[in-house]
Amino acid sequence: MEVVVIGGGPAGRSAAMEASQLEAEVTLIEKDKIGGKCLHKGCMVVCGLNDVAKFYLDSQNYQKQGMISEIPEINFSEVTKRLRDTTGKIKKVLEFETHSTGVEIINGEAHIQKDRVVVDNKEIPYDKLLIATGSRAKIPPIRGVENAVTYADLPYLEDLPEKLLIVGSGVIAAEFASIFSSFGSEVRVFCRSQFLKMLDPEVKEYVIKNLLPGVDITEGARVNEISNEGLKIAQQTVEGQVLLATGLTPNSEIAQNMVKIGDHKEILVDSHMQTSNPCVYAAGDVIGGVTNTPISRMEGVIAARNACGISSTMDYSWTPQSISLYYDVSFLSPQDHQAGTVATIPGSAGPGSFWRVLEGKTGLTKVSVDLDEGFITGVSSVSPSSRTNMAYLAKMIRDGYKAPDFDDFLEVHPSTDAVYKLLRFFGEYI
Template sequence: MIVVIGGGPAGRFAAARLAQAGREVVLVEREAIGGQCLNSGCMQVCALNDAARTMERAGEFAAAGVLDGVPHLAFPALLREMGAVQRTIRGVLDRETRAAGVEVRYGATARVEGRKVFIDDEEVETEAVVIATGSRPAVPPLPGTDLSGVYTARTLRTMPGLPAHLVIAGGGVSAVEFAYIFSRLGSQVTLLARRNLLGGLDPGLRRLARKELAGVEVREHAPLTRIVGTTRVEGARYGGEASGECDADAVLLAVGLVPQTSMVTGVEKGPHGEIIVDDQMQTSVPGVYAAGDAAGPPYLTPLARLQGVVAAENILGHEMKYAPRAVPQAIALANDLAFCVEDGDDDEIALSLPAPAGPGSFWSVPKGDTGMGKILVDPETGVLRGVWAASPGAGITATYLAEAMRRKMTVFDLEDLIEVHPLADGVHGLFAQAARLIREREADNKPPESGPGTR
């Protein structure tokens, strides 16, 4: 028997692959299948962002006289119906997992002590174990985090109503996505970032993100230091050079994730509790594997799935190494801000253009916010090395261009691309420009041909 602990993307993919290969597999899930992605992460953001974009577009139509006013948002109903859809998806995942031949045990607890595995405190014999216990939202050790009105992504669904003034602590992707969502749903939002907002992101996308956060009060280099209140939230204090205090009736902590591995001992761990693994996802103990958020950042669902498959293949005796490259990512605001970039040289060619108006962005023309497209190209070979896109479907653009990057496709391969029209993507028109620029550079640098009368 093989035990998989955790029913998120990593655990589910590992369990299904092992069961499809004919192995007896038990998947232990203490709470709900689907993991953080479905229950408090990606899908929750999708649900709330859809509502936020709808409210923003309704506001634009109302301002233009197209709609007679902005519809009222029933926030409790939004959370209730979001939960209903999540339950439907959990049912689908449960059926798919069982159909693969996996035995699923809900409500059970599991722990690992070196090579020993316990389910509900009973030791079980295992051929191998895959630890895919996921992560939890980080809660900083600050005064006031135990007050009523303090939330994380995991407890957000318990909000009784839309906060009038929400303080969000964090400066990364999750904090920015929630700032956009709640500002468009109707809250006054203050975002407290410990450092620069979205530090490390391409400057062009970062400028667009700031533009799409119009109406959000963003305070950079202002770390949350204390949540103020007696029994419930009344305000928040922050540090930094411009330290101060702001009113709030709710605080959302979006300061990162922490691997959830307290139930695992006897294996090597990192400073934040992440389980140390090799490129086959095996831990320091033979036969014990870890995958997904339990193995540490970058906490991305597609990589968690891949890690689960790598662990399963190696348990089956099929050597497979975890070595991802050209990994696309996206931030969901009014547009998707998507990107995929590989390390390169400083002399690479960078080209960018505003995105054209198209599906989902036509009505953004008056405010000059149709998005952008940018590519990074090797000047010698024309190989695509990076892509940045901001548009309603930029995540799809980045997905397929990341595959082009993995296959080392060049702008010469892509310059004759014919797109569906109309398309709100600003990237597709850049390939021909980059190819032409490289050809012109080559022509300028080409020595003159020798012939009669030349020396």
């Protein structure tokens, strides 16, 4: 069985390694860098910048409380340089890991023919093809949009923007608003619709008030024009560097003439990650839907298994998601929202939140439960540990755990996880 995977990001790399471990002959083609958008332009970039932002905010807090005498200065050009150095080193680790499973990696741009892929005049035949070409920043039809930057440009910035104008309303907009406002930039966010509409309203209010306190957010804003000086909204001109955070566009052009493409340029697949062409599978951002790294990895694994003759189905229920701010903002709900009885408590003091107790800013946790059946129907948590906690909680809920099952739950202390406290509370009434 010869399997060719196009794209070396989370979906493609996971698919290639899975197929190789299932004894297929696997060739992975990547035209840029192994690791894809996540490592070099997306989540890991946010992770690196966010670590520096948290350190800077903590330093300000420690100085305010009289525990240190000076606040360190940020050398922004050195931050972005070290960021690129670090992602480059991680790339080498990923290459070694991929090679070690028996995958052949080819660098170059792939062109698909009927039963083969061509890279630099080299023909690579395949029995099954897996497309994991990811996505790119979505560029809205705004006059002068070429004057704006996107997330892909941020790792190469030399100077910290004095004023940053973010166009967008989702996770990317919130994360960069948090990072750059923490660094000292004057940040404004312009949303065509509602800001962070995926969040519970109470959680959203907490986020805006406590985690984005210096950020000016305008909802229902329509940007008319972008220039080197800033942007124009209605009749008002606002000065600053414009950053587009208006979503993602799937890189599906490579498959335009061989599989069905959706209205948003996504490659259409079934629950087995199979396209309209029975020999072709697709996974990751190129198929749209929930675009995050764990989902892409799982889609890649599912696609590889099916391509190798092992029936496997993708399950999107209870997908844990998060936003990287000073505290992680994590949330979990089924695809079809279910009602339940709701309880909310402040976040716990502990690692990462202890020195915010005096300000009353330790986070927030909110849980909803169906008291008749004991089913957990929704969870939101703002805390330093919520990202990790939410992943395990999602697995437990999928496996049938109910609120009363947490009666004998033992946490590792000290912890900032407050979810189990609420579930114990609900368990007493069920």
